[in-house]
Amino acid sequence: MQTRVPSLGVSKYAVWVFLTSLVVALGSAPALGGTRGSSRGDPLVGRKLYMTHCFTCHGVTGKGDGPAAASLEPKPRNLTDNLYMSGKTDQDLSNAISGGSVALHRFSAMPEWKQLLYPERIRDLIAYIRTLHRPPAGVDRPLARPGNIEAGKRIFADSCAICHGQEGRGDGPAAKMFGPRPFDFTDQAGMMAKQDQDLYFAIFAGGEAIGKSAFMPRWAGVLREQDMWDVIAYVRTFSRP
Ligand code: HEC
């Protein structure tokens, strides 16, 4: 299927890397990650690292089609290829990420990450990569649950504001890079047209799954179900009269 991921120019790419590194540096992920299993790795932290260090080659959705991929041979691995990726143990992936092309025994552009990333962070990356090829089974219409606005506010600031803007207007620092722009949550008519379950599905499955921009990430497996209801409760506050 044809994706709608526009290719990023070099300067835009630089802006993106800068912004995402800021998010990694300043984000409250450790606080959010505290309750997650640390031995398994935290996919939310892993996603931020991926968007800083890996998407240029492997692509925003992991298909191996990042902005740098065109000039590379062999091509960056398609991390959404479930058949291939399921055959790899976590240890295999850890060796590949730590040791890069040398560990994969062939000449390629896959860098070696062990100098830059602690083993715990490589575990976080693997936890995220697993969600790319093995998305958790989707419940198309889960029962809507009440969300905690305060908790949702923290999740929004941490994971959504970079694109959707602190005030929810779709004007976050990274928004300029995307056409169509991130959704404007202050749009009252637009928000009234969406039920909580519609919002849930968009967040759970990502933009591509609902026929919209692939830059709207899929959060299934990255945020917990309750996190998604919390963030929905919060984004509703932007369109309250
Ligand atoms: C400069 C481009 C580039 C960057 C940046 C990059 N990769 Fe890769 N990656 C590649 C290429 C090319 C391959 C394919 C290597 C091969 O097939 O031998 C690859 C392969 C892989 C594989 C597959 C290993 C296997 O068993 O086949 C994994 C997993 C992976 N990369 C993860 C990552 C992660 C995680 C990051 C970020 C921390 C990252 N890559 C950053 C280019 C890149």
Ligand code: HEC
């Ligand atoms: C990398 C940028 C980016 C991030 C991060 C991001 N979004 Fe989005 N989001 C978008 C874009 C772009 C669209 C517009 C998609 C379109 O209209 O094609 C969008 C659309 C949406 C929509 C509307 C979908 C619809 O039905 O039209 C919802 C809901 C949403 N985002 C929620 C979130 C939440 C919640 C988060 C944080 C957990 C988040 N987004 C993080 C870029 C982003």
